[in-house]
Amino acid sequence: MASVTYDHVVKRYTADLTVVKDFNVEIKDKEFMVLVGPSGCGKSTALRMLAGLEAISEGEIRIGDRVVNNVAAKDRDIAMVFQSYALYPHMSVYDNMAFPLQMQHMKKDDIDKRVKNASRILGLDNFLKRKPRALSGGQRQRVALGRAIVRSPKVFLLDEPLSNLDAKLRGQTRIELQKLHRDLQTTFIYVTHDQVEAMTMGDRIAIMNAGILQQVGTPGDIYDHPANLFVAGFIGSxxxxxxxxxxxxxxxxxxxxxxxxxxxxxxxxxxxxxxxxxxxxxxxxxxxxxxxxxxxxxxxxxxxxxxxxxxxxxxxxxxxxxxxxxxxxxxxxxxxxxxxxxxxxxxxxxxx
Amino acid sequence: MDFSVLLTDLPTLVVVIIGVPAVLAAYIVGGEYLVRRLPDKARPSVRPWIWVAPALLLVAGFLVAPAIGTLAQSFEDKNGAFIGFQNFAAQLAGFPTGGAWIAIRNNLFWLIFYTLFVLAFGLLLAVLFDRVPYESVVKSLIFMPMAISSVALVVIWKFMYAYQPPGQPQTGTLNFILNTVFHQDPRTWIQDESPLLGLFPLNDMALIGAAVWGIVGFSLVILSAALKGIPGDLLEAARVDGAGEITIFRRVIFPLMMPTVVVVGTTLVIFALKAFDVVYAMTNGNYHTDVLANRMYQLLYNSHDFGGASAVAVILLLTVIPVLIFNLRQFRAVEARR
Incomplete structure (x- = not known):
């Protein structure tokens, strides 16, 4: 549980390739914030900088009061769900979820308790011994969520977690994610290109285009009072x-x-x-x-x-x-x- | 060079160039023709055999038949009389230094160290080079010895191991380093049987070292491809999950490379059992560096002991077969997982 602050953050790959420009957002503790924009707008890069998977070229990112620019990914106490789920294919479902806890050198009993608890919440009890290969897309997605929630992280990052699911499952999972957010009482930062996901799930939405933050606000606010032509055209169907x-x-x-x-x-x-x-x-x-x-x-x-x-x-x-x-x-x-x-x-x- | 032989043999050449494909075509057309005349039900089971038959004939003629011949010969004396297991008994007599025992011991050394070093260096270099700019250039350099013939490789390494008596300028690279950097007396790397670390003869290790240099590019390239096949997402996920780089290698990268490591490893075991060229060219099996393949060659061409050579060949074949089967199974498993 922590707030997240992007303070004049810039991501530059080369002198004339800047993918995130002067990004400023304050994400409150326990908030469900959605970063949305067309592909290539820099939303994933913004998330990956927070995760510690990309270096920050300029500016500061803070988790709580702590500046994390020079903190390694493994020490940031965040959990991330990847678009591809990134499950460890050689480990069972149980071991996949236990892995981050083992990295914290947690006691075996405590690990067991937490993994069992997460698998109960996500309905994975019958699959704990299976390898990811033997799971359906939706089940894999839940294992990825499980691996994130066992840690009770400060911040929960989700990078387009629903885009590999079929339409029906996507609708269900959207609702489950909202429930999960309510139960976990943790800061969620969710990246998507789908404005429907943004509108339905976010406490607030941050819309990006071409590396520039366009508008931040509640879904209703953004729908009724778009700040510019891009936002007006992007939101609503x-x-x-x-x-x-x-x-x-x-x-x-x-x-x-x-x-x-x-x-x-x-x-x-x-x-x-x-x-x-x-x-x-x-x-x-x-x-x-x-x-x-x-x-x-x-x-x-x-x-x-x-x-x-x-x-x-x-x-x-x-x-x-x-x-x-x-x-x-x-x-x-x-x-x-x-x-x-x-x-x-x-x-x-x-x-x- | 005299190319006139090509002209005089022109008719033969024409016959070969036209005749061989013609025979093949006739076989295929004829085979198909016969298959079509079969009842519908029988066709699917017969047709594959028509296509596989030529390859089977070749394998039978050039592989199975000689193997059976060798097996038969291993039970015969010089005059072709059946003598039971006497050839094997002769090869396996006088443990630990008589018969083939030195060669068997050395093959065991090769099996362990050659395989281990090639895998270890291949893996290490694959992981290190993965993050190096100009990776393909560096990898090509390491791969280059693969293109050198084993005899040339031995010539190079004879320079590396060359020995001059103490006090004289050292022309061998290793002795030069030993002399100037470590201020020690030069060693006769190829003859010196004194045990390294109290266990393994130095000259055996020197031979294995040269062979490792020649093959390490092979394991580097294959292991590097396996490494590249691991999705970047997995490594990022492990990083976010709190794993350090060494833990990521141990818990994520290595287990995922394991099937490939096993395939490369078993291939190397087969190479080690078949080791011949480096030994033959470097020491010809002298100074107790003999291996089974070289012993077989010596028995056959120097001693004209056909029975003994065949017995060694059979011993070698029997050792390789289980490894080969395991290797094939593992390879199929890796392919199936793709």
């Missing part, structure tokens, strides 16, 4: 609608849409952003409307997504599943201005 617009006297004009901005903005040009659910089939009296030429209709039972053209722009709308629309139709749609965003054309920062 289907993605937010972006239409280029010019601003004239507090009104944004796009190719097929005109909307009075709820707040004056300084920029004359920019991008109007609204999520599919802000587009409604109920046209609000006096509110902004748009005509959509529907290309594709997706019915998911609980939802209905319309993909089509509004003026010259692609727009996605989430509408009532009972609304009857055929591809090729032109429909009149409304826009809920409470979910409206406006991004500066140059800086891409959110102005609304």
């Amino acid at each position: 289907p993605t937010m609608n972006f239409v280029p617009a010019t601003v004239d006297n507090g009104t944004a004009k796009a190719s097929g849409l005109e909307v009075k901005l709820p707040k004056p903005v300084s920029a004359a040009k920019g991008t109007l952003g609204f999520r599919p659910e802000a587009v409604t089939d109920r046209v609000v009296e006096g509110g902004p409307t748009m005509k959509m030429k529907v290309d594709v209709v997706e019915r998911l039972g609980s939802d209905q997504f319309l993909y089509g053209q509004v003026g010259a722009d692609q727009v996605t709308a989430r509408v009532d599943p009972r609304m009857s629309v055929q591809p090729g139709d032109t429909v009149q749609l409304g826009l809920d201005t409470r979910g409206l965003h406006f991004f500066d054309a140059e800086t891409e920062k959110a102005l609304i």
